[in-house]
Amino acid sequence: xxxxxxxxxxxxxxxNGLEHRHCGxxxxxxxxxxxxxxRDVYTRxxxxxxxxxxxxxxxxxxxxxDSGELFEPASDKVYRHPTFYELPEELKxx
Amino acid sequence: xxxxxxxxxEAQFDAKIARDExxxxxxxxxxxxxxxxxxxxxxxxxxxxxxxxxxxxxxxRAPSLRRKVALLAKVQDEAGHGLYLYSACETLGVTREQLxxxxxxxxxxxxxxxxxxxxxxxxxGAIGWLVDGAAIIxxxxxxxxxxxxxxRAMVRVCKEESFHQRQGYEIMLSLCNGSExxxxxxxxxxxxxxxxxxxxxxxxxxxxxxxxxxxxxKLKRKTNDELRQQFIDQTVPQAELLGLTIPDPDLKWNDxxxxxxxxxxxxxxxxxxxxxxxxxxxxxxxxxxNAWENxxxxxEAATAYAAKQKTQTAQAI
Numbered sequence: 586x587x588x589x590x591x592x593x594x595x596x597x598x599x600x601n602g603l604e605h606r607h608c609g610x611x612x613x614x615x616x617x618x619x620x621x622x623x624r625d626v627y628t629r630x631x632x633x634x635x636x637x638x639x640x641x642x643x644x645x646x647x648x649x650x651d652s653g654e655l656f657e658p659a660s661d662k663v664y665r666h667p668t669f670y671e672l673p674e675e676l677k678x679x
Numbered sequence: 680x681x682x683x684x685x686x687x688x689e690a691q692f693d694a695k696i697a698r699d700e701x702x703x704x705x706x707x708x709x710x711x712x713x714x715x716x717x718x719x720x721x722x723x724x725x726x727x728x729x730x731x732x733x734x735x736x737x738x739x740r741a742p743s744l745r746r747k748v749a750l751l752a753k754v755q756d757e758a759g760h761g762l763y764l765y766s767a768c769e770t771l772g773v774t775r776e777q778l779x780x781x782x783x784x785x786x787x788x789x790x791x792x793x794x795x796x797x798x799x800x801x802x803x804g805a806i807g808w809l810v811d812g813a814a815i816i817x818x819x820x821x822x823x824x825x826x827x828x829x830x831r832a833m834v835r836v837c838k839e840e841s842f843h844q845r846q847g848y849e850i851m852l853s854l855c856n857g858s859e860x861x862x863x864x865x866x867x868x869x870x871x872x873x874x875x876x877x878x879x880x881x882x883x884x885x886x887x888x889x890x891x892x893x894x895x896x897k898l899k900r901k902t903n904d905e906l907r908q909q910f911i912d913q914t915v916p917q918a919e920l921l922g923l924t925i926p927d928p929d930l931k932w933n934d935x936x937x938x939x940x941x942x943x944x945x946x947x948x949x950x951x952x953x954x955x956x957x958x959x960x961x962x963x964x965x966x967x968x969n970a971w972e973n974x975x976x977x978x979e980a981a982t983a984y985a986a987k988q989k990t991q992t993a994q995a996i
Contacts, residue, residue: 589774590978609832610766612775614985626762629755630839649706 592641593619595626597633605637613638685709696897701827704770712896715889716826717771718787719898724764725782725789727757729963733797734806742800749846750803756843760836767828783968791949792879794957801854801861801868807847809869809876809914815840816910817880820900848917855921862922869918870926877941878949880907886946912938 590612596605608627613619619638628636647655663669672679680688689709695702702708731754738754741747765775781787792810797803818840821833854865881903884890893899901909911930918925929942951957 588982589776590982592769608835609763610769611762614981615988618981618985626759629752629759646705649703 590614593623593638594641594644595619595623596637596639597623597627598635599633601634605635608632610641616640693895696825696895699823699897701830702825703827711892713771715892715896715898716829717768717773719893720764720768720771720826720829721773721778721781722788722790724761724768724778725787726793727761727764728782729789729793729967731757731761732963732966733793733795733959734803736797737800737803740800741803746803746850753807753843753846756839760832760839763832763835764829767826767832770828779971783964783971785955785964788953790879791952791957792875793963794952794959795871795875796959798871799864799868801851801864802872804847804850804854804865805868805872807843807845808851808917809847809872810879811840811843811847812914813876813879813910815844816906816913821898823897823900825897851921851923855923865921866923869923873926874944874948875952877907877910877944878946878952880910882946882949883944908938911941915939 591614592610593613594610595608597608598605611619611622611626613622616638619640620636623636623638627633659665688707692702692707692709692712702712734750734754734757738747738750741750765778768778769775778787782789792813797806815837818833818837822830822837824830824833851865851868854861881887884902884904887903890899890902894902915925915930927942929940931940932938933940952960955961
């Protein structure tokens, strides 16, 4: 028996009003065990009010090699930023 | 990939680190960077895991419930730190099983300091104060190291580490304010842990083979000798406050350089311990292997249970 125990990614919401944030990973056989381990490993000092665990193999990630074509279309659309628009200086706040 | 292409990728990579950008697991990295990181992060993880053993030795014999819960929490933190670091290391494409195997076979190293015995309760104080103190000095600069997952794990570790040192110092303080015998016990622990703590910060810069490359990768932000000097300068006043004497007759404040001069470190002893001939090397590894082997049934039971749950769910649908 030398099959690796599945890998899980752990996300923690530190308090209500904030998003869940990735904080690390761990190994567990099933979701319940992953949840228990996540509590012990990542929230020993009240670091969270909510935990998500997701088996790592279920995450589809973009590849850094594709970053160019993936994100390039956004970078030439400067008109999406407020600074693109030229307004008179008298207009103080907009 | 051609050699020229690799050269150009390497140049881009070095420039990225020079700009203080982080490297993430899926980014291109030189093979040597990957290997060095696997070696250092896993050594660090192993040190946390093996580091539980000398202190675990005293949990059942802690002198009060207060001391016991604190020590238990500290040892539990070390397990946690080991797990953060193993998970950071695995992002580089090595499996957890491989990492354990390398520890158990003796191929991987861990901090030499854990190969010394913990003979009295005062050792719990000295370890928290000195060993965790030295570890903090080593770890704080790593919070801004170039490899993202390692840096993030270190931020978490450093946040938790200061409780470790404070609980150790408090143990020393109680002993030093106690009976004559208790104070002697504290002095004896300092005598035994002082030099190994200095060695723990690594060989001298002149003898350290990895320093230059590691500085470039920001895997190291200060040299071993700089870290050691910092540790000594910060610890001497703490010993004075306890009324204890640092076991180094050559230790003397140097006004000119604004730091302490100190005596010769016995590097032969350091290399003996690193090579496996310390007083506790064999026992530590035996304990780790036994824990792994005797815990096999737990892992097997968890696997079997998960498989059974899966079949039952499948049948219910």
